[in-house]
Amino acid sequence: MFSWVLGSVSADMAIDLGTANTVVYVPGRGIVLDEPSVVAIELRGEDRKVIAAGHEAKTMLGRTPTKIETVQPLRDGVIADFNAAEEMIKYFIRRVNKRRLFGSPRIMICVPASATSVERRAVHEAGLSAGARRVYLIEEPVAAAIGAGLPIKEPRGSMIVDIGGGTTDICVMSMGSVIYSKSIRTAGNSMDEAIVNYARFKHHLLIGATNAEAIKKEAGSAVAKANGTHVAITIKGRDLQRGFPTEITLGPHEIADALTLPIQQIVGGIRQALADVPPELTADICDAGIYLTGGGALLDKLDVRLQQETGVKFKIAEDPLRCVVRGTGMALERLDEMTELLIKP
Ligand SMILES: Nc1ncnc2c1ncn2[C@@H]1O[C@H](COP(=O)(O)OP(=O)(O)OP(=O)(O)O)[C@@H](O)[C@H]1O
Numbered sequence: 637m638f639s640w641v642l643g644s645v646s647a648d649m650a651i652d653l654g655t656a657n658t659v660v661y662v663p664g665r666g667i668v669l670d671e672p673s674v675v676a677i678e679l680r681g682e683d684r685k686v687i688a689a690g691h692e693a694k695t696m697l698g699r700t701p702t703k704i705e706t707v708q709p710l711r712d713g714v715i716a717d718f719n720a721a722e723e724m725i726k727y728f729i730r731r732v733n734k735r736r737l738f739g740s741p742r743i744m745i746c747v748p749a750s751a752t753s754v755e756r757r758a759v760h761e762a763g764l765s766a767g768a769r770r771v772y773l774i775e776e777p778v779a780a781a782i783g784a785g786l787p788i789k790e791p792r793g794s795m796i797v798d799i800g801g802g803t804t805d806i807c808v809m810s811m812g813s814v815i816y817s818k819s820i821r822t823a824g825n826s827m828d829e830a831i832v833n834y835a836r837f838k839h840h841l842l843i844g845a846t847n848a849e850a851i852k853k854e855a856g857s858a859v860a861k862a863n864g865t866h867v868a869i870t871i872k873g874r875d876l877q878r879g880f881p882t883e884i885t886l887g888p889h890e891i892a893d894a895l896t897l898p899i900q901q902i903v904g905g906i907r908q909a910l911a912d913v914p915p916e917l918t919a920d921i922c923d924a925g926i927y928l929t930g931g932g933a934l935l936d937k938l939d940v941r942l943q944q945e946t947g948v949k950f951k952i953a954e955d956p957l958r959c960v961v962r963g964t965g966m967a968l969e970r971l972d973e974m975t976e977l978l979i980k981p
Pocket residue numbers: 652653654655656657658712713714776799800801802803804823824825849852853856929930931932933934935936957
């Protein structure tokens with residue numbers, strides 16, 4: 637009876653509310669949901685009804701009739717459409733708690749280091765309106781450092797670079813405190829845009845962002861290799877001069893060329909961080925290396941390129957896409973020890 641009651645009570649959860657993906661972790665159960673941050677809303681006169689979220693809604697992007705809107709509620713890691721974000725969180729909470737009969741969960745949500753107090757409050761409010769009893773906030777790079785297992789409580793500097801969809805968060809921690817934290821609004825989505833722009837200006841070809849993302853994952857690289865190990869890729873789109881569908885083949889170096897600008901911006905952010913922290917911590921970071929997390933860390937040879945540009949060793953954390961949610965979940969599980977690392981809405 638007791639376990640039935642417990643099983644019926646709404647589960648607490650940690651949410652990585654990302655620009656590209658939302659991942660939910662439930663203490664004791666692990667990651668229970670990992671879906672694109674997209675929601676499809678049907679407009680019925682004054683009423684709005686969520687008809688799909690996550691993968692199902694992502695397949696509808698750009699393909700819906702006028703009465704259905706597909707919305708990506710987050711931009712650059714922060715809420716851009718409050719109502720859609722609230723609906724999406726509510727939908728995901730319901731899905732995770734579908735067999736729970738009562739109670740409302742406590743939730744821990746992470747936000748980019750650069751989020752303003754207004755943006756943090758929007759996330760806090762969205763969590764409460766979605767049905768949470770209590771909402772805690774943690775900075776994304778702090779969660780990433782916890783999730784990557786960095787020795788953040790020790791008296792030595794640890795540096796983490798979390799490259800998500802909308803933001804790259806850079807953070808240095810020592811003795812359980814954040815010494816430096818900054819986020820730049822250049823990350824995976826900027827890489828997709830760079831590929832769209834490259835196709836448009838070099839080849840007069842119009843392609844969509846979803847297509848560009850697939851090209852980046854399949855053939856993208858941060859280093860243009862001389863030995864030709866990268867393959868050419870054929871991409872389809874609309875010829876901007878003649879107006880009809882066509883396809884072109886991008887050579888092995890072209891995607892690396894296209895990605896130069898966003899990668900340089902990320903390099904700039906890392907150099908700035910290395911220049912701004914006290915020299916003792918810089919020495920620790922050089923010894924231990926800089927940890928990469930987030931989906932952007934999966935770009936082929938990004939660690940190599942960053943090492944070439946900064947002279948510091950880079951290490952890709954295990955399962956980089958899920959470090960943030962794992963760390964957010966660990967913070968929720970050890971709330972008493974973590975209160976100093978939480979941020980106010
Ligand atoms: N194999 C891959 N190569 C390159 N990029 C990848 C790969 N896999 C995923 N990505 C990119 O990672 C990004 C998503 O990463 P992640 O889920 O960590 O971000 P997010 O949490 O949604 O975003 P943010 O933290 O900015 O809110 C997307 O831009 C995606 O294209």
